[in-house]
Amino acid sequence: MQTTPVQFTGVTKAYGPVKAVADLTLTLRPGETVALLGPNGAGKSTTLDLLLGLRPADTGTVSLFGTTPQQAIAQGRVGAMLQSGGLMEEVRVREIVGLACDLHPKPYPVQEVLDRAGVAQIADRMVNKLSGGQEQRVRFALATAGANDLIVLDEPTTGMDVTSRQAFWATMRAQADQGRTVLFATHYLEEADAIADRVLVLHKGRLLADGTAAEIKAKAGARRIAFDLEGAIDESALGALPFLTALKVSGRTVRMQSHDADATVHALYGLGLYPRNLEVAGLGLEQAFVAITEAEENNSQGALSA
Amino acid sequence: MKTLIALEIRRTLRNKKFMFFSVIYPSALFLMIAGTQGNAKVPGSDLTMPLFVMVAMASFGALTSVLMGNSERIAKEREKGWVRQLRLTRLPGRGYVLAKIAGSAVVTLPAIVIVFVVAAAAKGVRLDAWQWIALTAVIWAGSVVFAALGVALGYIASGDAVRPVTMIVYFGLSILGGLWMPATLYPQWLQNIAEWLPTHAYAALGQAIELGGAPHAKDVAVLAVYFLLFAGGAAWLYRKDTLKA
Numbered sequence: 377m378q379t380t381p382v383q384f385t386g387v388t389k390a391y392g393p394v395k396a397v398a399d400l401t402l403t404l405r406p407g408e409t410v411a412l413l414g415p416n417g418a419g420k421s422t423t424l425d426l427l428l429g430l431r432p433a434d435t436g437t438v439s440l441f442g443t444t445p446q447q448a449i450a451q452g453r454v455g456a457m458l459q460s461g462g463l464m465e466e467v468r469v470r471e472i473v474g475l476a477c478d479l480h481p482k483p484y485p486v487q488e489v490l491d492r493a494g495v496a497q498i499a500d501r502m503v504n505k506l507s508g509g510q511e512q513r514v515r516f517a518l519a520t521a522g523a524n525d526l527i528v529l530d531e532p533t534t535g536m537d538v539t540s541r542q543a544f545w546a547t548m549r550a551q552a553d554q555g556r557t558v559l560f561a562t563h564y565l566e567e568a569d570a571i572a573d574r575v576l577v578l579h580k581g582r583l584l585a586d587g588t589a590a591e592i593k594a595k596a597g598a599r600r601i602a603f604d605l606e607g608a609i610d611e612s613a614l615g616a617l618p619f620l621t622a623l624k625v626s627g628r629t630v631r632m633q634s635h636d637a638d639a640t641v642h643a644l645y646g647l648g649l650y651p652r653n654l655e656v657a658g659l660g661l662e663q664a665f666v667a668i669t670e671a672e673e674n675n676s677q678g679a680l681s682a
Numbered sequence: 683m684k685t686l687i688a689l690e691i692r693r694t695l696r697n698k699k700f701m702f703f704s705v706i707y708p709s710a711l712f713l714m715i716a717g718t719q720g721n722a723k724v725p726g727s728d729l730t731m732p733l734f735v736m737v738a739m740a741s742f743g744a745l746t747s748v749l750m751g752n753s754e755r756i757a758k759e760r761e762k763g764w765v766r767q768l769r770l771t772r773l774p775g776r777g778y779v780l781a782k783i784a785g786s787a788v789v790t791l792p793a794i795v796i797v798f799v800v801a802a803a804a805k806g807v808r809l810d811a812w813q814w815i816a817l818t819a820v821i822w823a824g825s826v827v828f829a830a831l832g833v834a835l836g837y838i839a840s841g842d843a844v845r846p847v848t849m850i851v852y853f854g855l856s857i858l859g860g861l862w863m864p865a866t867l868y869p870q871w872l873q874n875i876a877e878w879l880p881t882h883a884y885a886a887l888g889q890a891i892e893l894g895g896a897p898h899a900k901d902v903a904v905l906a907v908y909f910l911l912f913a914g915g916a917a918w919l920y921r922k923d924t925l926k927a
Contacts, residue, residue, distance in 0.1 A: 456770045461764070461766055462761075462762030462765075471692075
């Protein structure tokens with residue numbers, strides 16, 4: 377019944393010689409909650425700008441619900457919370473939210489929007505007198521002023537404390553449960569891990585990984601191993617251990633990642649070494665993310681392999 | 683869009699300091715300038731000095747608030763990303779510009795009226811009822827030209843550059859256009875230039891009414907051309923800005 381919320385086809389955007397987004401093809405399905413991850417400068421903000429029609433693509437097409445971003449916005453299908461989106465000053469929270477409701481083709485009642493975004497208590501405050509976290513919640517209220525089918529959030533919880541962050545995601549989940557498609561960029565990987573159905577990893581404008589958080593973790597190498605060694609450390613011997621995907625020696629501490637931690641640890645003892653404080657743990661999304669982007673970094677620095 | 687216009691007007695009204703000075707200082711300047719002159723005629727005109735200065739200062743006051751208010755605010759809101767946020771609504775670009783002009787017009791009207799009241803009370807300026815009304819209407823309406831210029835300046839310059847750029851344009855136009863002293867006092871070559879400036883045409887609208895006539899077609903045409911130029915420029919700059927961010 378619903379058309380594809382977001383479709384990028386071969387989208388490229390360059391600023392001078394720098395390719396912010398390179399040949400990006402991507403489809404978001406209705407009702408998905410999708411996290412967009414990437415280090416600074418990965419092209420997240422540019423991707424969201426292209427998605428919202430704030431910048432034109434150099435090549436390729438972006439379509440939202442089978443139409444242009446501008447039209448989808450005009451139809452009131454898209455709500456967005458920008459990192460760079462400022463607020464009108466010298467007005468009260470209630471007034472700016474009222475404005476957003478007024479401008480929305482399918483608005484909710486102002487009070488309902490205030491309540492849901494958790495800004496009802498500060499509705500009579502002036503916008504320019506808010507804290508960073510409160511401002512974020514007002515931005516969220518603006519993004520949810522009407523019945524959108526797609527909600528786009530750029531770093532939505534920046535500046536929020538832990539409690540309001542949790543409250544924020546509870547609200548967000550309620551939106552997703554109503555069948556909305558939610559796309560959010562974030563720095564907090566645990567948020568992506570806990571909330572997203574699907575994670576996109578962007579690096580240097582390219583899509584490095586696309587899957588569930590579990591799949592991304594698996595892709596990066598399943599487990600991490602850490603231990604201390606006494607005496608001289610033979611890095612090349614350690615590097616030759618089976619199933620190894622990453623190795624880092626700092627002082628006496630050795631950290632590695634492995635597709636098969638059991639086999640790697642077994643081989644480690646086989647070398648005649650006596651590792652102390654041995655730890656074997658599943659990879660968090662954060663480490664998975666670092667592993668994926670680092671691997672990519674090494675790839676592009678070494679010989680080009682297509 | 684009505685909500686945005688209402689909100690812009692309310693914001694202006696709330697900005698008491700801006701309101702106060704914008705409304706008061708054209709009258710203060712009027713008293714200072716008109717106070718030093720007797721009731722002599724302006725060279726090359728049938729107007730007396732107080733009459734001339736009254737229209738000049740009413741026009742100048744209107745010009746000040748629309749030009750300064752709009753250019754700085756727009757540059758600031760552009761920088762802060764509010765314009766970006768607005769672009770994620772179905773509000774058309776011209777809606778934003780329209781709301782800005784409406785917001786600034788709220789200040790212009792009292793500024794004009796107070797200059798008139800002060801001129802009538804302190805300098806004994808007397809005109810027919812229709813002249814007072816026509817003067818108010820013409821000066822208020824003419825300020826739209828400069829409101830459009832203010833919008834355009836807000837898009838041309840950003841950050842620290844807005845104020846100096848606006849100031850140069852503002853003083854240049856005010857002085858050369860003869861708002862501070864009659865352009866007839868300038869050397870001929872400068873008068874030739876002044877004649878085609880929007881500020882000169884703007885003041886001339888009011889002066890024609892003071893002399894009991896209708897505004898000259900040439901002045902109206904000059905203002906209309908400038909309005910198209912400024913508004914067109916503002917629209918073009920808005921679109922260019924859109925491409926950038």
